[in-house]
Amino acid sequence: MAAAVASLYRRVLPSPPAVDFASPEGKRLFAEALSAGTMEGFFSLISCFQTQSEPAFCGLASLAVVLNALAIDPGRRWKGPWRWFDESMLDCCELLDKVKAQGITFGKVACLAHCSGAKVQSFRANRATINDFRSHLVRCVSSQDCHLIASYHRKPLQQTGTGHFSPIGGYHAGQDMALIFDGARFKYPPHWVPLPLP
Amino acid sequence: MAAAVASLYRRVLPSPPAVDFASPEGKRLFAEALSAGTMEGFFSLISCFQTQSEPAFCGLASLAVVLNALAIDPGRRWKGPWRWFDESMLDCCELLDKVKAQGITFGKVACLAHCSGAKVQSFRANRATINDFRSHLVRCVSSQDCHLIASYHRKPLQQTGTGHFSPIGGYHAGQDMALIFDGARFKYPPHWVPLPLP
Incomplete structure (x- = not known):
């Protein structure tokens, strides 16, 4: 006999503090941030x-998304004749099997970004203020040639899970909120979060 | 000795007729369509x-994207504990190996959508006018509970390739253009196309 193992269809996004990207409030934040150029x-x-x-x-x-968004050519094939970044190709700084079992550190993600051809600037929360973070974020969301990946803990967002990486897809200056594109889409949709929180 | 096989990093999007989603003109179309509610x-x-x-x-x-966007629960696991639609799970109307080798017909995609739990309406170009198509499209892009997958030939768009399926992500009424979310992202970015063309 085997015990039944529960399976899940998504999680309810704890809101607040997050605002669902596709909710009426999320759409309003989006339209305002779009007009503001962020x-x-x-x-x-x-x-x-x-x-x-x-x-x-x-x-x-997160890194594959950003490398493709930056139109960086991986210089090797993905499938068919096509060169394109996929998670399985990001194997230069850490063994994929180890990442699969344990996840990856902040430093190793920066290493992978660098060895994949990106220009990398890394900032650690304990060596920068929230104002530093905000100014880097504003610079990235206001341009097309720079993207920011955040490393954060899910707990202050009242989300299940622990450490997580996500690319940030926009910023609403008036409400000081960032748009998180969570790659665990089977769990949470993209959502806005207050910058001071994570 | 083996002949060198060429590999490719994307294709240049023929523009016109298409407009790149991330170009200044694409962003303008997007902002206008967003304001217009489409x-x-x-x-x-x-x-x-x-x-x-x-x-x-x-x-x-295209179908996996739309089934997930409609928040349809596949009722079976994808990975870990999570239920989520992936192409590999869409195997009820046609053998996956056959689709891999030959692609899939319009009728089989409709069959798959139906047996995956979607409410399906299918329209064939030879039995509907462009006005019919436009009115269905406007209805879908103006709501959150309906999505349209187009089956079309790439040739009138001057794109390489033949028959293709893509979900449509929006509509600009003033310029009568639809926003194509092309799943072959390693080849073409999302783009706006004139409705009368494809």
Whole structure:
């Protein structure tokens, strides 16, 4: 006999603090941020937004999305004749099997981004203020050639899970909220979160 | 000795007739359509937008994106504890190996959508006018609970390839253009196309 193992269809997004991207309030935030010019990076980013293919691949998926959004040529094939970044190709700084079992560290994601051909600037929360973070974020969301991947803990957002990586797809200055494109799309939809919280 | 086989990093999007989603003109069309209320389905759709995993999986990928966007529970596991539609799970109307080799017909995509739990209305171009198509499209892009998958030939768009399936993510009434979310993202980015053309 085998015990029944529960399976899940998504989780309810704890809101507040998050605001669902596709809710009326999420759409309002989006339209306002679009008008304000802080959604410039959004277009290329969501054109490449992808579901993470393994529960512990949030770092690799975030990076594959951003590398494709930046139109960086991986210089090797993905499938058929096509060159395109996929999580399975991000294997230069850490063994994929190890990432699959344990996830990946902040430093290794930065290493992978660098060795995949991106220009990387990394900022650690304990060595930067929220104002530093906000100014980097505003610079990225206001341009098309820069994307920001955040490494954060899900707990302050009242979400299940622990450490997580997600690309940030936009910023609403008036309400000081960032738009998180969570690669665990089978769990949570994209959502806006208050910047001071995570 | 083996002949070198060429590999490719994307194709240049023939423009016109298409307009790149992330270009200044594409962004203008987007902002105008958003204000006009014909981008309502966009939010849930791009939250689930995915790269097709095989060259001939455009029909399956379009369907997986739309089934997830409609929040239809597949009733069976994808990975880990999660229930989520993936192309590999769409195997009830046609053998996956056959789709991989030959692609899939319009009728089989409709069959798959139906047996996956969607309410399906299918319209064939030879039995409907462009005005019929436009009115169905406007109805879908103006709501969150309906999505349209188009089956079309790439040739009138001057694109390489032949028959293709893509979900439609929005409509610009003033310029009579539809926003195509092409699952072959390694080839073409999302783009606006004139409705009379395809």
